[in-house]
Amino acid sequence: MLTAISFPVRLNSLYSIRIPFTWQSALTYPILPPSAVIGMLANALQRYKNNNRPLEYLNRVEDALVWAGSSLVSPVVLKSYTLSAVVKWKDVIGGKFTNALSRQFAFTRGLKILAIFKNSSILDDIIAGLQSSPLTCGDSESPATVDGEIVKSNCIDITERVKDQEITTHFPVPFDKDTKITDGDGALYLMHERCRKTNDQFPLRSYLVPLKKEGQIIEPSFLKLKVQNEKVYEVHKLGYVVAHPLALPEPKPKRRKKANREG
Numbered sequence: 001m002l003t004a005i006s007f008p009v010r011l012n013s014l015y016s017i018r019i020p021f022t023w024q025s026a027l028t029y030p031i032l033p034p035s036a037v038i039g040m041l042a043n044a045l046q047r048y049k050n051n052n053r054p055l056e057y058l059n060r061v062e063d064a065l066v067w068a069g070s071s072l073v074s075p076v077v078l079k080s081y082t083l084s085a086v087v088k089w090k091d092v093i094g095g096k097f098t099n100a101l102s103r104q105f106a107f108t109r110g111l112k113i114l115a116i117f118k119n120s121s122i123l124d125d126i127i128a129g130l131q132s133s134p135l136t137c138g139d140s141e142s143p144a145t146v147d148g149e150i151v152k153s154n155c156i157d158i159t160e161r162v163k164d165q166e167i168t169t170h171f172p173v174p175f176d177k178d179t180k181i182t183d184g185d186g187a188l189y190l191m192h193e194r195c196r197k198t199n200d201q202f203p204l205r206s207y208l209v210p211l212k213k214e215g216q217i218i219e220p221s222f223l224k225l226k227v228q229n230e231k232v233y234e235v236h237k238l239g240y241v242v243a244h245p246l247a248l249p250e251p252k253p254k255r256r257k258k259a260n261r262e263g
Contacts (some may be wrong), residue, residue: 003123004151006148011144012143028078032208036191037113042058042060044115044126044133048132050094062194064121065118066117066243069114072112074110075132078218081103144211155236158234159231166224170221189209190206
């Protein structure tokens with residue numbers, strides 16, 4: 001039996017979870033991608049236990065994890081600002097010490113966090129860590145607070161049962177050319193599914209995030225899809241979660257260089 005934990009978080013300020021490859025003009029996700037949720041859980045566990053290296057706690061979380069994600073529970077505003085970044089601390093008089101960078105920030109009242117585990121042995125420690133540790137969304141400049149009860153729920157794999165049927169979800173859906181979205185609104189983002197590499201691979205995956213843009217305001221939405229090759233989980237009282245069915249690609253074997261021989 002799989003076990004899920006879910007909890008609401010309140011964002012205590014503007015937050016910026018940088019989308020990869022957007023540096024000089026850094027853009028932000030409106031929600032926490034899977035990797036940011038995993039980082040939040042691992043960081044809370046490490047702060048609570050505090051008897052091992054941080055990466056050891058990340059390994060524990062990822063080894064036990066099946067799926068992680070988040071969803072909007074209130075409207076969000078995105079806006080870009082020009083920041084002055086210090087690039088060096090020592091220079092000659094008249095030298096340039098700062099550089100102007102554009103960075104996008106988001107603000108919303110709250111998000112729903114959900115994580116599904118195949119091994120529940122660390123869940124009590126994770127929950128204790130979430131309740132007692134300072135939390136951040138993506139980086140140390142984006143503080144957040146658990147804003148309600150952390151709920152444990154039963155979760156089952158219903159992939160075969162809903163094959164060729166329509167389901168509705170409020171969480172991001174992995175998206176490719178075969179995904180059959182039949183209703184709802186969404187925006188496409190590339191996201192990391194994990195924090196650590198697998199088989200020396202660290203790919204970005206396409207996810208369709210349920211949201212609807214109304215001018216400068218982004219509203220929570222839903223996605224209805226006809227299940228094809230996706231893996232689907234049902235979380236008690238929270239509904240359906242859609243996961244990518246494919247494992248990370250195997251690395252190509254490295255070719256050995258032939259040694260030069262004399263004579």
